Amino acid sequence: MKVPPLESIFLNRAPRPEVRDLHRVLVIGGDGTGRNLAARLTREGFEVLLVGDTDDLQLPPGAGLLREATVREVQGFVGGFDVTFSFSSGSATERVGLVVAAQPAQNVPKYTDYGIHPAERVISLSELEAVLRSGGALIKPRGERLHVVFLCGLAGESDPGLFARVFDAIDNLCKTAVAQPYVFTRHVKVAASGLERRYREVREGGTLFFKFDAAGPVFAPTPDGLTIIFTDPLLGLEMELVPDLLVVDEYHQPPSSLKPLLDAIPSAAVTAPFLQPESTRFSGVRTPKVGILALGAARDNFGPDSAESDIAAAVVAASTLNLDENPPGLPGPPVIDPAKCTICLTCVRLCPHGAISFQKRADVDAVSCMRCGICAVECPMQAITLAPVAGEPDIMSKIAAGLAQARGAGKITAFLCTRSAARAMESAGARIRESFSPIVVPCAGTVDPLHILTAFREGASGVLVAGCHTGNCASIYGTVLAAGRAEQTRLMLEDAGVDPGRFMFTTLASNTPGDFIRAVLKLERNIQGIAPSES
Amino acid sequence: MKTDAVIIGGGVAGLWCAGELARLGFQSLIVEKRPYAGGHVGRYCCKATDQCQRCGACLLEDVLAEVEKSDRINCLLRANVLTAARTDGLFSLTLSQLPTRIHPDTCNRCGKCLDVCPVPGALERSPSDNTIFLNEESCLFYKDGTCQACAETCRENAVTLEGSAGELQVNARVVVLASGFKAFDPLEKPRFGYGRVPGVITGLELDTMLRTDNFDVGQGETEIRSVGFIQCVGSRDPKIGRNYCSRVCCGYALRLARLLRHRFPGMEPSMFYMDIQTFDRDFERRLAEASREVRLIRAIPAEIRVGSDNRPELIYQGPNEQRVFESFDVVVLSVGISPDPSLASLGEVFGVGANQDSFLGREHDDVCTGSSGVFVAGTAQGPKSIEETVSHAIRTAGEAASYLKRIDRGEES
DSSP: OOOOOGGGOOOOOOOOOSSOOOSEEEEEOOSHHHHHHHHHHHHTTOEEEEESOOSOOOOOTTOEEETTOEEEEEEEETTEEEEEEEETTEEEEEEESEEEEOOOOEEEEOHHHHTOOOBTTEEEHHHHHHHHHHTOOOOOOSSSSEEEEEEESSSSOOOHHHHHHHHHHHHHHHHHSOEEEEEEESSOOOOSTTHHHHHHHHHHTTOEEEEOSSSOOEEEEETTEEEEEEEOTTTOOEEEEOOSEEEEOEEEEOOGGGHHHHHHSTTHHHHTTOSSOSSTTSOTTBOSSTTEEEOGGGGTOOOTTHHHHHHHHHHHHHHOOOOOSSOTTSOOOEEEOTTTOOOOOHHHHHOTTOOEEESSSEEEOTTTOOOOOHHHHHOTTOOEEEOOSTTSOOHHHHHHHHHHHOOGGGOEEEEEETTTHHHHHHHTOHHHHTTEEEEEESOGGGOOHHHHHHHHHTTOSEEEEEEOOTTOOTTSSHHHHHHHHHHHHHHHHHHTTOOGGGEEEEEOOTTOHHHHHHHHHHHHHHHHTSOTTOO | OBOSEEEEOOSHHHHHHHHHHHHTTOOEEEEOSSSSSOTTGGGOOOOOSSSOOOOOTTHHHHHHHHHHHOTTEEEESSEEEEEEEEETTEEEEEEEEOOOSBOTTTOOOOOHHHHHOSSTTTEEEOTTTOOEEEOTTTOTHHHHSOOOHHHHHOTTOOBOOOOOOEEEEEEESEEEEOOOEEEOOGGGSGGGOTTTSTTEEEHHHHHHHHHTTOOOOOOGGGOOOEEEEEEEETSSBGGGTBOSOOSSHHHHHHHHHHHHHHHSTTOEEEEEOSOOOOOSTTHHHHHHHHHHHSEEEOOOOSEEEEOTTSSEEEEEEOTTSOEEEEEOSEEEEEEOEEEOTHHHHHHHHHTOOBOTTSOBSOSTTOSBOSSTTEEEOGGGTSOOOHHHHHHHHHHHHHHHHHHHHHHHTTOOO
């Protein structure tokens, strides 16, 4: 996993909104999902602005529609996004409270992957669906039956959504023609409600399934189509099949119209082409930036029942936004000292949540800020500080106080991420607690080498930094930054004459107290192995 | 007691639903039959190798932390629903709650009671945090009053065996059925040798052993090296009434296999499958990675028997239709998600029918049940992964909240 590269700065130039209005929601995407979401949001009392091409002009009352408009830029923060659109006749900016990406996927047929070309008898699944929907004429069979071959995930993996579409197409096909369908695949994807049952019904209805392991079929062109040459996986016999119609499956790709939203979230440089990270930390349709939601194609969710599920999650997310600028138990929002800030834009580039905008100076939006503290430790001028949690001392005092109270073995200072290590510590039991003095931090990515050196200066025999596994960090790349900094720290310690074996960086999960205990014990052993003349 | 929503089941679905309802402004009461919340997920291990594998197990810790903090959520443990009636849109439920047998504040978790208990399973430790619980169904004291070994042994006086269940009345406007699933019992497929052939375990058992650090690979000649995962045990099997894919087994088996390789570098895992279901983004690449660490065999063994060396021996059809006999040190049956036996009575109490696969409610992951004011969340409705369960619970909370707002506006009865 990388962090956003230096070239990737999109400048959010809008200041924090003085008044936040969550009532107005921009839904990008005019197809079924977008329209249904617009209708549901309207029912729940939101005012919806729908952008996208739609054939259905029956919009819910109160929903505005912008047709043939393209979103160019998304500036600002939740409750006050300034979205710029371009039309054929010019451009315009609208203010909305929430932005929802609900565009359909780009369905890209896999012709090149199969080494074939579209032709009269070689079409994509979407095209077949369109013909069946409109009741148009299908190609004529060469013999008594219409032999239709469906390629499903032979090249490039498929998913239950694709198989549901293929089963539907087969059912519709058999209503309009005397057909013999075939499905050529590698794995039949049935991990969705009712799909296994449908698979068996389609098979019992006469569709032939060929499941390939190694070598797949070869397509040889003929004057009016092509021949499929393959080895039957079950019987091991060489076969040739001349389909009347070859239906090619498609990749679901995220639409290119996601770009302005990807730009608005710095960490999207790492999660692109999707708006939502794959991490389980992001439930439902939430993205790292508060107020921007991602459905379907924007988050790679393509099951046959996923649209309904995502629409419901979007309505809930829109209704449960937390605008609290001072959530209890968290440090204060970062404060940027204008005297030290050199406008290097490092904080703007690295904030995983897109909580920092830039006018004349970098400015933090307290509602969008998740208090991960990455900006504070990454700022090259050390211009950024986070106020400690209300009622608690600052981190330097905590380090000193913890060590002053510790006796003997307890002189390990452990910086523990609140989402993983701190919870693992709580389940680890009382006995291990005597070995270390814990400092709970919002993210491992906020532990500064200065804190680590301070701990050693205050008498720590060792320092542990523990955060979430790579891929499970709520700040996306907090762990990656922390791991990089751990390397720097070891070099600094060597220069300072401290054996780097006294320092350990590790990742673990909140449900693995065993890993936590093992890390502490291992560090203790390392420390004991170091000559006592070391200081 | 009055609340907005009663949620039957304190597993990840019930907990997450309560959390969302709280964010939406509503109160809930979770009714959990066990002495602890967390359901099945509390027994699953983290599958991370050098990176998170997105199994979702730690989502439970996230939601538990949130639920504990919330003042809109109450949780009753050791509680069950006896009856429910609905008048004028209001549910009145009678709950039964067993008293606390082992007091968590007094118990020092020394485990001496576990050592003296004559019945396996009557006392157990929670895999999450080592607290000790008593299961009355297995305990001799509740059968014939003959044994009080735990109470007599405990030096902290943390055990109270006397006292019977109390009853409580609760009024609620909405009910959420989130009672979870039962893992498929591999005894229903005797040819796989579970309980008969040593070394045959279920995926759930492996998960729990890894979670509690109880998976011992041994050393030298008896070291566990070859592990065979058998997929679709209790899934995609109409002959035994399981005409559905359990959705999670390909994912959990491959993640477990990779975790074993990561932790015990000498391990050689194999996986016997029919089809491999997609469970990750960019699955093509991920499956290719997995296939470099796990031997994938497209065949389901016909039988597992005790081999001549006392290890489990599998018999399956090889690529040229020949019969292959292969022994493993351990065989893991990837058991699927089956409907919990309590669903039938729960359905009766709340007027909710079973769907085609005998889970509760409707098809297509619907959260509405057709019974007014009654919703379903999680695997009670059908097989789902942990992430899918969380999405489902969010959806359920949304529907329940909309329904409650309609009641407030006088649009529902």
